[in-house]
Amino acid sequence: MPTRDQQLASASTDHALRFLLLVLVVVPFLGVLAAAALVWRHGLGAVELGSLSAMYALTTAAVTVGFHRLFAHRTFRTGAALRAVLAVAGSMAVQGPVIYWAANHRRHHTHADKPGDPHSPHLYGPEPRRRLRGLVHAHVGWLFNHELTDCARYAPDLLRDPMLTRINRLYFVWVVLGLALPAAAGGLATGGGTGALQGFVWGGLVRIFLLQHTTFSINSVCHVFG
Numbered sequence: 001m002p003t004r005d006q007q008l009a010s011a012s013t014d015h016a017l018r019f020l021l022l023v024l025v026v027v028p029f030l031g032v033l034a035a036a037a038l039v040w041r042h043g044l045g046a047v048e049l050g051s052l053s054a055m056y057a058l059t060t061a062a063v064t065v066g067f068h069r070l071f072a073h074r075t076f077r078t079g080a081a082l083r084a085v086l087a088v089a090g091s092m093a094v095q096g097p098v099i100y101w102a103a104n105h106r107r108h109h110t111h112a113d114k115p116g117d118p119h120s121p122h123l124y125g126p127e128p129r130r131r132l133r134g135l136v137h138a139h140v141g142w143l144f145n146h147e148l149t150d151c152a153r154y155a156p157d158l159l160r161d162p163m164l165t166r167i168n169r170l171y172f173v174w175v176v177l178g179l180a181l182p183a184a185a186g187g188l189a190t191g192g193g194t195g196a197l198q199g200f201v202w203g204g205l206v207r208i209f210l211l212q213h214t215t216f217s218i219n220s221v222c223h224v225f226g
Contacts, residue, residue: 021143024094031205038201047195051182051203059211062089071098072105080163087167092178094208095215097171103155118146119219139220179204
């Protein structure tokens with residue numbers, strides 16, 4: 001039985017994680033607003049579209065092939081180098097550390113649309129108001145009110161991989177790298193700070209926003225209407 005101090009520490013950690021999730025969802029939205037302001041002032045050019053397209057393609061492929069098919073479902077095997085690349089690039093998508101993402105997805109399949117599924121839209125009832133509540137929960141609300149997934153229960157195999165646990169532990173390094181790469185590319189392409197800002201906003205924040213809500217829509221819209 002956990003002591004009161006342990007319970008308080010756990011609750012504090014839980015609140016901190018949920019606040020951090022809120023930041024990681026809200027900041028990309030603010031980036032979309034910043035992108036609109038930049039387009040109004042500078043127009044839409046190759047730096048914006050190029051950085052957005054390249055980073056979106058990279059991180060989408062890494063989440064789909066790496067986080068989903070390789071780490072969560074173990075549908076194929078590959079060498080350590082490609083595993084590392086997929087884990088790092090997928091972490092740049094800002095959808096959570098690789099091991100937690102995979103564990104959470106396995107939990108979803110274990111309890112699909114039943115109690116225990118962290119983001120099912122079907123657990124609130126069939127009435128229109130409750131269906132809407134379920135849709136909002138499945139899209140983004142679950143991030144802030146679900147019971148945190150036990151990685152030791154759902155992904156013990158991944159926790160035994162030293163390379164993957166190190167990548168998992170350095171999650172925020174990869175988040176920053178995913179913002180720095182398009183900023184650096186934009187700065188080099190234009191030779192100035194405006195290009196770096198455009199790369200950061202479009203290849204970083206706007207890209208994160210679009211990919212987040214594409215993934216969220218799979219949990220919500222596709223599970224309700226698909």
